[in-house]
Amino acid sequence: MSTSTDLKTRQIARTSDDWLERRRALIELSHAKDPDLYDLFIRALADPNKGIQHAAILALARLGNPEAVAGLAKPKFLKAEDLQVRLATVKALGKLGDAKVIDHLFDSMDDPEWLVRNEALSVLRDKVETIVHNGNPAQARILVRMLGISDPGIAEIAMQGLIEMEPVIRPLLIDNLKNVRPAVRLYVARVIGASRTTEALQYLIENLQDADLQVRIETARALGQIGDTRAIPQLIASLHNRNKVHLQTTIDALVRFGTTAVMPLHSALKNNRDSLVKCALIDTLGHIGDPSSIAILIRHLSDSCFVIRNAAIRALQHFGPAAAQAVLPLLQFEPIDIDELCKAAQSQSSVNNRLRAMKALGDLEDHRAAPLLKQLSNDQNPEVAQTAQEALIRIGCAAWGRCGALMVIGQTENRKWSDKILSSLADDSPHVRYEAVRAIGRLNGTQTAIKLKETAVKDPVHQVRSEALKVLRGMALGSAEMLQTALQATKDSDPAVRLEATRILGDLVHEQGLPALKERLLDPIWSIRVSAENGLVNYGKTVVPQLIELLTSDKSETRYCAISALGRLGDTVAIEPLETIAQNPKTPPREMEIARQSLLLLKRETGRKR
Amino acid sequence: MNQVNREESGWLVAKAWLAALEETARDFHGNRPQTFLERAYQHATEHFLRTLENDYGIYPKRTLSIKEALDEYIRLSVLGGLFKDAGQFNLTEVNVNRVEVTSIECPYHGMCRELLYSGISAVDLTCPRLGCFRAAVNLLADIDCTYEMTEIMEKGCHGYIERR
Numbered sequence: 066m067s068t069s070t071d072l073k074t075r076q077i078a079r080t081s082d083d084w085l086e087r088r089r090a091l092i093e094l095s096h097a098k099d100p101d102l103y104d105l106f107i108r109a110l111a112d113p114n115k116g117i118q119h120a121a122i123l124a125l126a127r128l129g130n131p132e133a134v135a136g137l138a139k140p141k142f143l144k145a146e147d148l149q150v151r152l153a154t155v156k157a158l159g160k161l162g163d164a165k166v167i168d169h170l171f172d173s174m175d176d177p178e179w180l181v182r183n184e185a186l187s188v189l190r191d192k193v194e195t196i197v198h199n200g201n202p203a204q205a206r207i208l209v210r211m212l213g214i215s216d217p218g219i220a221e222i223a224m225q226g227l228i229e230m231e232p233v234i235r236p237l238l239i240d241n242l243k244n245v246r247p248a249v250r251l252y253v254a255r256v257i258g259a260s261r262t263t264e265a266l267q268y269l270i271e272n273l274q275d276a277d278l279q280v281r282i283e284t285a286r287a288l289g290q291i292g293d294t295r296a297i298p299q300l301i302a303s304l305h306n307r308n309k310v311h312l313q314t315t316i317d318a319l320v321r322f323g324t325t326a327v328m329p330l331h332s333a334l335k336n337n338r339d340s341l342v343k344c345a346l347i348d349t350l351g352h353i354g355d356p357s358s359i360a361i362l363i364r365h366l367s368d369s370c371f372v373i374r375n376a377a378i379r380a381l382q383h384f385g386p387a388a389a390q391a392v393l394p395l396l397q398f399e400p401i402d403i404d405e406l407c408k409a410a411q412s413q414s415s416v417n418n419r420l421r422a423m424k425a426l427g428d429l430e431d432h433r434a435a436p437l438l439k440q441l442s443n444d445q446n447p448e449v450a451q452t453a454q455e456a457l458i459r460i461g462c463a464a465w466g467r468c469g470a471l472m473v474i475g476q477t478e479n480r481k482w483s484d485k486i487l488s489s490l491a492d493d494s495p496h497v498r499y500e501a502v503r504a505i506g507r508l509n510g511t512q513t514a515i516k517l518k519e520t521a522v523k524d525p526v527h528q529v530r531s532e533a534l535k536v537l538r539g540m541a542l543g544s545a546e547m548l549q550t551a552l553q554a555t556k557d558s559d560p561a562v563r564l565e566a567t568r569i570l571g572d573l574v575h576e577q578g579l580p581a582l583k584e585r586l587l588d589p590i591w592s593i594r595v596s597a598e599n600g601l602v603n604y605g606k607t608v609v610p611q612l613i614e615l616l617t618s619d620k621s622e623t624r625y626c627a628i629s630a631l632g633r634l635g636d637t638v639a640i641e642p643l644e645t646i647a648q649n650p651k652t653p654p655r656e657m658e659i660a661r662q663s664l665l666l667l668k669r670e671t672g673r674k675r
Numbered sequence: 676m677n678q679v680n681r682e683e684s685g686w687l688v689a690k691a692w693l694a695a696l697e698e699t700a701r702d703f704h705g706n707r708p709q710t711f712l713e714r715a716y717q718h719a720t721e722h723f724l725r726t727l728e729n730d731y732g733i734y735p736k737r738t739l740s741i742k743e744a745l746d747e748y749i750r751l752s753v754l755g756g757l758f759k760d761a762g763q764f765n766l767t768e769v770n771v772n773r774v775e776v777t778s779i780e781c782p783y784h785g786m787c788r789e790l791l792y793s794g795i796s797a798v799d800l801t802c803p804r805l806g807c808f809r810a811a812v813n814l815l816a817d818i819d820c821t822y823e824m825t826e827i828m829e830k831g832c833h834g835y836i837e838r839r
Contacts, residue, residue, distance in 0.1 A: 371701035375793050468705055496705050528707055560839060591772045591838040592821075 071097065078105060087112075088120045095124030103130050110136055115147045122150065126157035134162045138169040151181050159188030164204055167192050167211070174215065190219050197226030205234040212253065213246035224252045231260040242268045247277035254280065258287025266291065270299045281306070282314045289318025297326050301333045304345045312345055320352045327355045334361060343368075344376040351380025359384055359391045366392070366469030367462040374469055381473045389477045392470035396489050403429065407437050410453075420452045427456030430463030432493030464494035471497065475504030483508040487516055495526040502529060506536035514540050518550040527559035534565035538572065548575050555581045560590040567593050571600020579604065583611065586623045598626040602633050609636045616642055625659050632663025640667050686782065693803055694786050700801070709801055716806030720748075720814060723807075727755045738816045741836055742768040745776070748811035772838040778804055778831040787827055800824040805834045812836060 071094075078090035091109055094102055106128065109121035122142065125133040142154040155173050158166045166188075173185035193211050196204045208230075211223040231238065241253045242265060254272060257265045269291075272284040285303060288296040303315050319326050327350065334346045347365060350358040358380075365377035381388040406429075409422035423441065426434040438460070441453035471489060474482045486508075489501035502520060505513050514537060521533035534554055537547060547569055554566035567585045570578035578600075585597035601608050612634075615627035628646065631639040646652050647660040679687060696715060700708035727733040733754050738744040745766055752758045765777040781787075787800050802824050809822040819839045826833040 369702060371698060371705070372793070374705075375795075379794055465705060496707065499707060500705075595772075 075102075075105065078109070084112075084114045084116055088114075088116045091117065091120040091124050095120075095127040098128060100128070100130065103128060103133070107133065107136050110142075115145070115150055118142070118145070119147065119149050119153055122153040122157050126153070126160050129161065131161050131163070134158060134166060137161070138166060143169065143173060148178050148181065151176060151178070152184060155181055155184045155188060159184070159191065162192075164192050164196050164207055167207055186216055186219065189214070189216075190222065193219055193222050193226070197222060197229070200226070200229060202230050202233040205230050205237055209237065209241050209244075209249060209253070212241075212251075213244070213249045220248065220252055224256055227253075227256045228259050231256060231262070235262060235264060239265045239268055242272055247275075247280050250275065250277070250280045251283045254283040254287045258283070258290040261291050263291060263293045266293050266295060270296060273299055273303050278308060278311060282308075282311050285311065285315045285318045289314075289321040292321060294322065294325050297322060297329050301329055301346070304333075304342050304349075305339065307341070316345055316349045316352070319349045323353060324355045327353060327357060331358065331361055334365075340370045340373055343370075343373050347373065347376040347380045351376075351383045354383045356384070356387060359388055362388075363392055363395070363466075363470075366395070366473075367466030369458065369462050369465075374465055378469050378472045378476075381469075382476050386477055386479070389474045389479075389482055392473050393485060395466055395470040396486060400431065400433070401429070403431055403434055407434060410434075410437060410441060416446060416448065419449055423449070423452045423456045427459035430460055432460055432464055432497075435460055435493070464492075464497050467492065467494070467497045468500040471500040471504040475500075475507040478507055478509075480508055483513040487513055490516055490520050495524075495529055498524060498526070498529045499532055502532045502536055506539055509540060515546065518546070521550050521562075522553045522557075527557070527562055530554070530557065531559065531561040531565050534562060534569060538565060538569050548573060548577055552578065552581050555585060560588075560593060563588065564590070564593050564596060567596040567600060571596060571603050574600075574603050579608065579611070583615065586615065586626045587618075587620055591622075594622055594626050598630045601630050606634055606636045609634060609638055613639060613642050616646065621653065621656065624656060628656065628659045628663050632659075632666040635667060637667060640664065643667065690782060690786070693783065697786065697790075697801065697803070706795075706799060712801045712803075712806060713809070716803060717810040717813065719803075720807045720810035723755065723757070724751065724811075724814060727751060731755070735815055740768075740771055740816060741774045741812050741818055741820065741838065742766060742771075744812040744816035744818070745774060745808055745836070747815055748808065769835075773835060774837075775833070775835045776805060776808060777833045780830050781832055784827070784830060784832065787824070787832060791827055797824050797827055800827070802832065802834060804832075805836065809836055 074090045074093055077086050078094060081087045081090070087109075091106070094105070102124070106121050106124045109117055109124070112118060112121070122137065125137065137154055137157050142150055145151050145154070151173070155170065158169060162169075170185045170189055173181055174189070176182045176185065189211070193208065196208060205227060208223040208226050212220050212227075214220055214223075227234065227238065238253050238256055241249055242257075244250050244253065250272065254269060257269065266288075269284050269288055272280055273288075275281050275284065281303070285300060288300060297319070300315055300319050304312065306312055306315070319330070330346055330350055330353075334343060334350070337343055337346065343365070347362060350362060362377045362380050365373055366381075368374050368377070381392070384391075403426060406422045406426050410419050410426060412419065423438065426438065435457060438453045438457045442450050442457060444450045444453065467489065471486055474486055483505055486501055486504055489497055490505075492498050492501065498520065502517060505517060517533045517537055521530050521537060524530045524533065534551070537550065551566045551569040551573070554562050555570065557563050557566065563585070567582065567588075570582050570585075582597045582600045585593055586601075588594050588597070601612065609631065612627045612631050615623055618624050618627070628643060631643060643660050643664050647657055647664060652660070697708070697712065700711045700715070704711050724735055728735065733751060735751055736747055738747050746761075749758060749761050749764060753760055758764075763779055765779065767775040767777075769775055781804055783803050787802060790800060791797065802822070805822045805824065809820050812818050812820050820836045821839055822834060822836045824832060824834040
């Protein structure tokens with residue numbers, strides 16, 4: 066029952082000429098929550114004054130009568146110039162309205178004021194959560210609409226709701242795979258993927274060609290989740306896509322099909338010429354890991370493209386010892402006599418005979434024929450030159466195959482394979498010998514490492530020799546075994562080989578290595594001299610007298626190394642000769658500087674004033 | 676439809692050629708493309724310095740150490756529009772014979788990263804930038820060096836140039 070004060074307030078709210086009084090009255094009345102006041106508040110909405118409109122909106126929200134939604138959901142409030150009016154309207158609609166108010170709030174998501182946008186988002190989130198909670202398929206259309214919203218949080222909630230309703234609303238979802246908004250198509254693809262329904266398959270396959278990249282990615286993922294084999298050819302076709310994320314998603318989708326996808330993948334790999342597509346197909350086969358792929362992958366170890374060879378090596382890694390066993394025959398072959406063929410290839414009698422001989426040499430994939438074929442590739446007869454080049458390509462690619470095989474075996478990191486790849490250390494291709502050395506290093510087969518010592522000093526290619534020494538050093542064989550090899554290698558013509566040999570001698574700290582290290586201090590290559598200096602320091606104070614002797618060497622670089630080594634060894638015996646150098650005015654400036662640095666170390670001085 | 680502007684297109688083409696060169700080197704030389712690529716970077720640096728001198732009047736100074744040569748090459752490259760500024764690099768002279776180079780933001784980073792993902796180790800990378808730095812030291816200071824990548828970071832990389 067209204068009191069006299071209340072009636073007076075109502076009177077003011079209706080008739081006062083002062084808008085501020087009317088506003089105060091409306092706000093005061095709103096606290097009463099009297100249903101009879103509804104008409105009064107609705108009438109106040111029509112007041113041209115923004116302050117009154119705002120008060121009326123607040124009052125209606127407090128009153129809680131849902132009928133007010135019709136009066137509030139109007140552009141004049143939702144798009145009012147006054148921020149407070151817009152904000153209060155969004156709040157009121159959120160409080161009074163049901164799911165239908167979502168339609169009215171869409172525009173408020175783009176409001177220029179973040180307060181309004183934020184409020185609209187929060188109201189929309191509440192409404193979407195309510196719809197999802199109720200699980201009413203009749204409201205699924207609203208959820209689909211929410212998928213296109215810019216807020217990913219709300220879209221995710223809507224998507225979860227749709228996943229739960231999926232069996233009932235499937236036609237709606239399929240329709241929306243063609244929605245004009247890419248975000249809707251994307252989320253619908255996710256919903257269908259999660260529900261694993263095959264009904265939408267045809268439409269999903271069409272979306273693999275969608276103009277929007279994200280839609281294509283989600284579609285590929287969904288097709289992988291559904292797992293219907295009819296999608297395999299289309300997924301394989303979409304491997305032509307250059308986008309990394311799309312490519313990876315498509316590979317993952319195909320991997321989900323498992324062995325079912327293997328045959329079409331083999332066929333695609335056979336017929337495709339694009340190297341990136343081939344790499345993707347090889348990666349997929351590797352991840353599926355079906356043993357029937359091993360032979361095909363091995364063939365790609367001999368491809369002329371590095372990326373394909375590398376992809377095949379990576380893929381074969383997934384098969385473990387089975388792949389290592391399968392690649393072994395590539396490394397085991399009995400060389401036959403090719404002299405007759407070489408003679409025929411060079412003879413001037415018949416061009417046809419020469420061509421046949423060269424083709425045969427190419428078919429044999431024997432690297433021994435490479436020097437001759439290189440020579441013939443410059444032949445005046447273009448046909449001969451062309452055939453020689455083709456044969457060389459075959460021989461070269463076969464060598465890549467052997468390299469790949471060695472890498473596959475090396476990746477097993479199992480010593481038992483090391484004996485089986487020993488013959489590759491004598492391969493005619495330096496690339497193969499190089500990879501054999503690396504593979505032996507990975508397998509860490511100490512017995513086979515003895516063979517490496519021979520390679521380290523006898524191989525005609527310096528990279529192979531230095532790699533062999535590097536591997537031997539990593540294996541840390543006993544000093545007696547390593548010493549002679551390292552001593553021999555310090556005389557090598559190639560600096561990289563001498564460097565590795567010097568490092569080995571430095572590690573061994575063997576009496577017999579000392580003269581060789583001292584000799585390396587005279588090497589023209591800086592890094593070798595430094596390694597020799599480091600090696601000598603490893604011997605400790607026993608080498609101090611010999612280093613002092615080197616201070617009178619006629620080679621300045623040797624003297625520098627000796628001075629530096631004496632400083633690092635820390636034997637005070639060296640102080641006197643070093644002081645002589647440091648105090649001699651004829652000493653070159655650089656030598657004097659190194660001597661002073663060494664003296665500081667020897668006297669344990671830091672240069673700081675006491 | 677996106678349109679690549681002319682400045683970016685220059686980089687795009689350069690990167691495409693460089694990637695192609697690296698890939699071809701590995702096609703023909705497997706895991707040992709260094710010798711071939713060192714020579715390619717040497718020629719590239721020669722051409723670059725010669726063009727700066729002949730066509731733009733930007734003359735290189737002769738230098739005496741690895742660090743000085745690198746500083747000079749960076750100065751020339753900034754003038755030549757190859758680098759934005761000298762701050763793109765951090766050079767640390769460990770001693771007169773060894774300089775450690777950190778490239779803070781490298782345009783070829785993606786290329787190296789891809790090779791790294793494909794199973795090649797950092798030390799087997801042939802970094803075109805360090806390769807050209809090595810060549811510049813050879814050309815400007817007449818010091819024959821080797822170089823090696825040691826680390827690929829989020830945007831740049833780290834390596835060293837050392838007197839042979």
